[in-house]
Amino acid sequence: MADKQSNPLVTVAETIADNKFIMGDKLVEVGVSGPTLEASLSSISMAQGELGHARLLYRWSYEVQGLRAGKIDVKEQTGKAFSQIVNASNWVDLIAGLYVNNVAIDLVLKELMKNKKEELNAQFDKMLNEQEEHLIYAEDWSHQLINDKGAIPKRFEAQVDEAARAAAKWLDEVQNDEHLQGSGAVSKNSDLPGQFNTVINKLPLDRNVTYVG
Amino acid sequence: MSETGSENYVLFTRIKRGDDLTQVGTLRAPSDELAKLYAKQIYDEEDWVEMHVVKKSNLIPVRLPEGLLEKEGVK
Numbered sequence: 001m002a003d004k005q006s007n008p009l010v011t012v013a014e015t016i017a018d019n020k021f022i023m024g025d026k027l028v029e030v031g032v033s034g035p036t037l038e039a040s041l042s043s044i045s046m047a048q049g050e051l052g053h054a055r056l057l058y059r060w061s062y063e064v065q066g067l068r069a070g071k072i073d074v075k076e077q078t079g080k081a082f083s084q085i086v087n088a089s090n091w092v093d094l095i096a097g098l099y100v101n102n103v104a105i106d107l108v109l110k111e112l113m114k115n116k117k118e119e120l121n122a123q124f125d126k127m128l129n130e131q132e133e134h135l136i137y138a139e140d141w142s143h144q145l146i147n148d149k150g151a152i153p154k155r156f157e158a159q160v161d162e163a164a165r166a167a168a169k170w171l172d173e174v175q176n177d178e179h180l181q182g183s184g185a186v187s188k189n190s191d192l193p194g195q196f197n198t199v200i201n202k203l204p205l206d207r208n209v210t211y212v213g
Numbered sequence: 214m215s216e217t218g219s220e221n222y223v224l225f226t227r228i229k230r231g232d233d234l235t236q237v238g239t240l241r242a243p244s245d246e247l248a249k250l251y252a253k254q255i256y257d258e259e260d261w262v263e264m265h266v267v268k269k270s271n272l273i274p275v276r277l278p279e280g281l282l283e284k285e286g287v288k
Contacts, residue, residue: 036219036241038240038241038242038251038255039251041251041254041255042250042251042254042255045254045255045257046254133250133253133254136246136247136250137247137250140243140244140246140247140250144243
């Protein structure tokens with residue numbers, strides 16, 4: 001387990017897995033009371049996807065540590081999930097966290113898959129396709145909440161800000177980790193935080209903010 | 214969180230090649246993208262070979278049933 005502490009790739013895998021584990025949990029807990037029947041049913045269906053992704057990533061983190069993964073029975077996260085999604089208690093919080101976190105996770109997974117093609121592509125391809133659908137869902141709902149009435153757009157914006165600050169900080173750590181760069185897992189010039197800001201700022205919020213780590 | 218802007222979509226699926234394309238359900242969605250996603254996520258009980266969503270407003274009526282009360286002469 002000493003290797004676990006010193007291997008940033010394990011930390012990256014567990015951070016993604018933890019967030020997906022919590023998102024899966026919240027997609028059921030909060031999503032069951034979604035604003036429409038279709039949104040709720042899809043939310044619960046996607047929860048199965050996110051929990052499956054979490055199991056896949058926990059298994060990969062075991063493999064990176066040279067441990068036998070076997071059947072993964074996840075009971076709790078390792079403590080690396082972002083606080084915004086951990087504390088999400090309503091639809092607005094859920095959609096903000098689901099979108100922002102999946103944008104950040106998508107960037108990191110694509111970066112890892114670009115640089116570790118042979119090791120990762122076969123096992124992560126299906127996950128990435130499913131994640132693309134989760135992103136479409138969260139982005140479409142983000143637009144609906146931004147264009148909603150009353151306090152909803154402002155509350156959504158605040159939740160996006162909170163989630164994006166944590167995600168940008170994580171991306172900055174991943175981007176600048178010497179071990180990840182040295183092992184070829186992350187390219188020096190990939191600018192993950194910059195890519196993240198470009199995507200998030202496409203949301204038609206009232207302002208243009210650069211989230212920094 | 215209103216449903217403003219949502220439209221009704223009709224869902225058609227084919228189970229296997231050669232089978233009929235059958236209407237299996239309806240759903241409401243604010244965009245075509247979300248309608249496709251809802252269809253895939255909600256109607257996943259079969260491994261469909263083909264699936265389509267069509268905006269109900271895009272169906273061109275050729276013949277429609279007469280209103281029941283009207284048919285029975287109730288004013």
